[in-house]
Amino acid sequence: MARVGIPHALAYFLYHPFWKTFFESLGHEVITSTPTTRSILDRGVEETVNDACIPIKIYHGHVAELIGETDFIFCPRLVSVRRHGDFGSETFCPKFLGLPDLIRLTFDQAPPIIDTRIDLKQGKDQLESICREVGEQLGNDAQQSKAACEKAQRVHKRFLALLEKGMLPARAMEILFSPEKTVSPPDQKGEFNIAVVGYPYAIYDPYINVGLLNMLNKEQIKVYTQDMLSDKILNREARELPKSMFWYFSNRAVYGALHFMKKDYIDGIIHVTAFACGPDSMVDRLLEIEARRRGKPYLSISIDEHTAESGVRTRVEAFVDMLRYRRDKYEN
Ligand code: SF4
Numbered sequence: 001m002a003r004v005g006i007p008h009a010l011a012y013f014l015y016h017p018f019w020k021t022f023f024e025s026l027g028h029e030v031i032t033s034t035p036t037t038r039s040i041l042d043r044g045v046e047e048t049v050n051d052a053c054i055p056i057k058i059y060h061g062h063v064a065e066l067i068g069e070t071d072f073i074f075c076p077r078l079v080s081v082r083r084h085g086d087f088g089s090e091t092f093c094p095k096f097l098g099l100p101d102l103i104r105l106t107f108d109q110a111p112p113i114i115d116t117r118i119d120l121k122q123g124k125d126q127l128e129s130i131c132r133e134v135g136e137q138l139g140n141d142a143q144q145s146k147a148a149c150e151k152a153q154r155v156h157k158r159f160l161a162l163l164e165k166g167m168l169p170a171r172a173m174e175i176l177f178s179p180e181k182t183v184s185p186p187d188q189k190g191e192f193n194i195a196v197v198g199y200p201y202a203i204y205d206p207y208i209n210v211g212l213l214n215m216l217n218k219e220q221i222k223v224y225t226q227d228m229l230s231d232k233i234l235n236r237e238a239r240e241l242p243k244s245m246f247w248y249f250s251n252r253a254v255y256g257a258l259h260f261m262k263k264d265y266i267d268g269i270i271h272v273t274a275f276a277c278g279p280d281s282m283v284d285r286l287l288e289i290e291a292r293r294r295g296k297p298y299l300s301i302s303i304d305e306h307t308a309e310s311g312v313r314t315r316v317e318a319f320v321d322m323l324r325y326r327r328d329k330y331e332n
Helices: 012-025 038-047 054-066 099-106 126-137 142-164 169-177 212-218 231-240 248-261 278-294 309-331
Strands: 003-006 029-032 072-074 077-080 117-119 192-198 221-225 268-274 298-303
Touching: 003 012, 012 029, 012 142, 012 169, 038 054, 054 099, 077 099, 117 126, 126 142, 142 169, 192 212, 192 248, 212 221, 212 309, 231 248, 248 268, 248 278, 268 278, 268 309, 278 298, 298 309
Parallel strands: 003 029, 003 072, 077 117, 192 221, 192 268, 268 298
Antiparallel strands: none
């Protein structure tokens, strides 16, 4: 049995249920780094090149936390998770493509890195051979990997179904993996409904965004995110655009935001954007123009390692006050 380390960052927020189930079904122990803390961020900043975006810096901090605790670190080369053709070609951003190399070059004392290339552009059938390759590195045979892969796909499907019911990933993972815990039901109503869009690692990591979702919760805001929308809905938006953004997570944020902008029940959109992110500079501008065109209140929050909670809180409170003003104006 091997101890496989999974950093609690980047793709973790959408794919952890799959990989945790896969490794555990093969009989290995999964060790996840703790949720982001100040010391993880500081360590990441120390280890990473200066001009990297904050999610990449944080990822390095999580890897540093796992070194010495695990036999392997799972850091796949994420290229594509869906078939090309229907929506043009689409990949993860270049930082994801080079992530295993970055980690290897940064940490010379790191344990072996499982850096299997995940590229499903020919279709989901490729997943089985990817899983076989990962299993081989851990000493598992093809039969075991196939069974583990099938189980992991079933769990991933249940995870997506929970997200589509309006749950955030952390809550959905608790339901999947800690059924003994009492999980409170999602909030049914709020004073306003706000769609928070952005990269999963920017909107679901409370440290990176200084607790934005909690702040909204305290303001009696019901939060929607693009990951609560089915692929069918996101694909419908994709078909309406003349071309895609090329980057997978950017596309999801754009399609989700465009969908929410058309909905009367959504009172406003918040885009959480990472400072120093190339793709995001285009996404943010596009969303801002679309929101203005459709008359939907829009707030862009840029995050980096210096983002202060008070600054974000002030902007969120001002945004909510503006929503109240609009509501009162149009209702009276
Ligand atoms: S998409 Fe942007 S924020 Fe995400 S890893 Fe790439 S550069 Fe960083």
